[in-house]
Amino acid sequence: MxxxxxxxxxxxxxxxxxxxxxxxxxxxxxxxxxxxxxxxxxxxxxxxxxxxxxxxxxxxxxxxxxxxxxxxxxxxxxxxxxxxxxxxxxxxxxxxxxxxxxxxxxxxxxxxxxxxxxxxxxxxxxxxxxxxxxxxxxxxxxxxxxxxxxxxxxxxxxxxxxxxxxxxxxxxxxxxxxxxxxxxxxxxxxxxxxxxxxxxxxxxxLSDNEAPPRQQAKPNPVPPAPQPKLACPVILNRSLLDATWSTNISDPNGNAPKIEARAQDGTPLGHPGALCVFKIVQLQGHNPTGTDWRVGVNIPKAALSDKEAAKIAMMLRADDDITFDTGSVYVYDGTTVVATPMTHLGTEWKQFKVNHTFGADADRLEVWLRLTLHGHISRKTNIYLGETSVDLQ
Known part of the structure; x- marks a missing residue:
């Protein structure tokens, strides 16, 4: 062999x-x-x-x-x-x-x-x-x-x-x-x-005797800038949730895109809260291996009691037509990931839906918008995250 x-x-x-x-x-x-x-x-x-x-x-x-x-x-x-x-x-x-x-x-x-x-x-x-x-x-x-x-x-x-x-x-x-x-x-x-x-x-x-040599971590030539926490609107079972979104960035080799995140007043569907804007100011390097850029929110555990399923719908648009190698909207419940690909955005609002059934060992519900995972984004532009609705059943 x-x-x-x-x-x-x-x-x-x-x-x-x-x-x-x-x-x-x-x-x-x-x-x-x-x-x-x-x-x-x-x-x-x-x-x-x-x-x-x-x-x-x-x-x-x-x-x-x-x-x-x-x-x-x-x-x-x-x-x-x-x-x-x-x-x-x-x-x-x-x-x-x-x-x-x-x-x-x-x-x-x-x-x-x-x-x-x-x-x-x-x-x-x-x-x-x-x-x-x-x-x-x-x-x-x-x-x-x-x-x-x-x-x-x-x-x-x-x-x-x-x-x-x-x-x-x-x-x-x-x-x-x-x-x-x-x-x-x-x-x-x-x-x-x-x-x-x-x-x-x-x-x-492995035991210490069997372990391979440790590799020295390479310094990140372009450390990602600290990202603000955002109050993007989340509608949980038809009520506005006081939710804070956080970004997660992985950039081991300095090839991740530079994306500035901010919140602004006004939402497309008339709910109070903030419209979140992600400004792509620099595209990823030629080799995006290891890069990840996503923003997500945790749904309160108290809301998940006795729930068996969740239906998520996220509203997105961009200032220009833009394509993504590895964009997605996904949920994670602690054991299982379910996602819907996001390959293209245009100037009209588009709804991305994810239907999820909780596993027996599920202990959370995280909702994520991923712009890239080891992939390319086609152009610089603004991306708008409008309302995200979460219907627990």
């Missing part, structure tokens, strides 16, 4: 969650942002509990024009033949991405609900892969993301022999997530249709 271990590098990570989801089995109408589906995609956690984390709820994230996206079906794989490993998943690539590839992203991953045990710890993630015939990928990878940094290994070619793809590194002490992702395409193509077999993913928390 070939073993491939890369140096620690930042991955060209695309949206999301966070946001981006597509329920691939059974086939649902395409929409971006993670949503859970359940299959025996197996994962072992070692060095912490020593127990296999049996069948797992993995998420699929899909972005780009629906007629350009790959069509990949995930199903139980009873043909996995690795000694000591049980049934896992297979990815049946029935249609490859279509040119032009800009904005195309397809990935599946496991988002851990409890990331705190991994903070500041060295880890090794291993994924065995093979295909039923030779398949090459322009921009495939397997990667780890902890909310602060990403580490990846490229996947260039799969064939009928098993290969192990390995990522090692230290999790940030202030990590805000722990996610492992298998990406088949990011702004790139796949050579042919076929089936990819996924073995048991191993997540190992």
């Amino acid at each position: 070939t073993r491939i271990t890369p140096p620690l590098i930042l991955v060209t990570l695309l949206i999301g969650v966070a946001g981006y989801a597509l329920n691939a089995i059974p086939l649902q109408p395409p929409h971006a942002g993670p949503a859970e589906f359940y299959h025996d995609c197996r994962l072992e956690l070692q060095g912490m509990t020593g127990q296999t984390q049996g069948p797992q709820a993995w998420s699929v994230f899909m972005n780009g024009p629906s007629n350009k996206q790959p069509f990949i079906v995930i199903d139980e794989d009873k043909d996995v033949n690795i000694p000591g490993q049980s049934v896992s998943c297979k990815l049946d690539i029935r249609k490859v991405p279509q040119r032009p590839y800009d904005g195309i992203d397809w990935r599946m991953g496991r988002i851990f609900g409890d990331f705190k045990p991994f903070q500041g710890r060295p880890v090794r993630i291993t994924v065995p892969l093979k295909a039923d015939k030779p398949i090459t990928f322009d921009a495939a990878s397997f990667y780890l993301y902890d909310g602060k940094q990403a580490k990846e290994v490229a996947i260039k070619k799969l064939d009928t022999d098993w290969q192990e793809f390995v990522v090692e590194g230290w999790i940030s002490p202030d990590a805000t997530s722990f996610e492992v992702w298998l990406r088949t395409s990011i702004h790139g193509g796949i050579s042919t249709t076929g089936t990819v077999h996924l073995g048991t993913v191993r997540v190992e928390v």
Whole structure:
């Protein structure tokens, strides 16, 4: 079995969650942002509990024009033949991405609900892969993301022999997530249709003797300016909520766009409060790897008691036509991310809707507007965030 271990590098990570989801089995109408589906995609956690984390709820994230996206079906794989490993998943690539590839992203991953045990710890993630015939990928990878940094290994070619793809590194002490992702395409193509077999993913928390060297953090050449907290209007169950929005910016290499946020009086729909304006004064650098810019609000926990679902609608427009590689409107409940892609804004108000069902372990509701996640924004202009309505059911 070939073993491939890369140096620690930042991955060209695309949206999301966070946001981006597509329920691939059974086939649902395409929409971006993670949503859970359940299959025996197996994962072992070692060095912490020593127990296999049996069948797992993995998420699929899909972005780009629906007629350009790959069509990949995930199903139980009873043909996995690795000694000591049980049934896992297979990815049946029935249609490859279509040119032009800009904005195309397809990935599946496991988002851990409890990331705190991994903070500041060295880890090794291993994924065995093979295909039923030779398949090459322009921009495939397997990667780890902890909310602060990403580490990846490229996947260039799969064939009928098993290969192990390995990522090692230290999790940030202030990590805000722990996610492992298998990406088949990011702004790139796949050579042919076929089936990819996924073995048991191993997540190992390493001892100090096994730990890889720590990388020295690079100084940020362009530190993001402090962002004000904003009173963008939120209508919670038809009543105005006294809500404060906060920005979250990741810019490890100084390539994030410069965006100035402010609030101004007046809302488009007649509610009292503030209209929030995001002025894009500088576009991202040529390589936006690792960059993230989003603004979000937490819905009070008291309002979530006994609620089973949430319907979110966000009003947005811009001064000029603008496109986003990885923009989205998404929600996060502590375990699950559901998102709607935002690929284009114009001068007319546009409503973005997200419908979410709370998981059994949900402990919050965060609503986010993401302008970029490791992607590009097409131009400088003003973006306006009007009313955000949250209907809890």
